[in-house]
Amino acid sequence: MYKIVGKKALAPQIFLMDIAAPRVAKSAQPGQFIIIKMDEKGERIPLTISDFDAERGTVTIVVQTIGCSTKEMENYEIGDSFSDFVGPLGQASELMSESIEELKKKKIVFVAGGLGTAPVYPQVKWLNSQGVKADVIIGAKAKEYVIMEEEMKKVAGNVYPCTDDGSYGYKGLVTNKLKELVQNEGKKYDLVVAIGPMIMMKFVCKLTEELGISTIVSMNPIMVDGTGMCGACRITVDGKTKFACVDGPEFDGHKVNFEEAMRRQAMYKTQEVSKNEGIKAGCGLGGTK
Template structure:
């Protein structure tokens, strides 16, 4: 059993939990993910690692309540425990394999959309700890949905917040903000985009026009997390890849986003049916 030692509400329907899992905390690298099962018969939920504390043996995750399982997970409180907390899974960020002196001479831009800020944070934090600067554009629907802004400011060189409705920061999409920064004379060697599939698609469309190398994280289409279910199958440069074992990060300009977007809707009907039928989803945790 894996105990919840801290829980914090970040925004409506978005919460953060710190889970006591010393072995995972010691091994997890930026870019990797874990799988949670709330109970013995529970659904496997893949979630990106947001942060780790090796000294205290905790792993931080950020969850947005969307389906039946995450809504039930939201009812768990500090002191409750999850049945399974498996990881780290997937490949670490390719930044960790790059020459650090080379990275110090590059201009790196991260772009996050919504809860995509959670998997962006550990990568920017790792860069900061190694003396490497990075800028971040964080996109949200409105001011109320902004998360992890202060945490990001503590590790990033520059943080640019954009909201769709203009209620906070720059008014417009993250692509508009990136374009405006480039027009202001900023030059970027690499863009790393993590967020909703449609956001990553249009970021890649823009960066291809601008000639900027772009990495995307395909974690939105993961289901099983081991490559066995095939739900995260994608086409990259004409070859079949599995996001959970070959990724989740890939060259964004080589990903077939149209195919991937179709795959994200595969289980929508079943999820809606499950949510309506199981209004009695397990509420509360176990001690």
């Protein structure tokens, strides 16, 4: 059993949990994910690792309550336990395989959309520990949905919050802010790392192709099983079939077939909506912990 040792709300329907999982914490690297099951009959839920502490033996996850299982997870409190917490899975961030000297020569900006801010954080934190200060653009629909800004400020170079409604920071899309930084403020970036909703990553890549900036994206939004066995996260990268959970979740954004990936994602969203409507009355909230 894996005990919850910390929990806090970050935004409406978004919460953070620290899980006691010493072996996972000892092996985890930025960019990887875990699979969690609340109980023996629970759904397998892949979640990107948001932070980890090998000394404390804890792994941090950030969860958005969207489907039935995540709504049930929100009812769990400090002291409760999950039956399974498997990981780390997937490939570590590509940045981990580069030499530190090469990384120090690069100007890197992360574009984080909504919940994507959580998996961005461990990468920015790791870069900071190596003496590399990356910039971060955080996108949200309103001020109350901007998450982990203060944590990011401690490890990033510059942090640029953006909100759709203009209630905080820059008013507008993250792509517009990136374009403004490059074209109006003279920022020169060698690499963009975009993590967030599929549509956001698609348009970030479209912009960075125009700007001539290499771009990495994380395809964790389409992961379902997390082992490659279900095939739900099949994507086409540079004309070849890849699995987000096994080969990724990070890929060259300019080589990802986003249209295909978004069609696949929409198919499973339809199934999730049908499932939620069908079992709304007996979702299992407050069930076995």
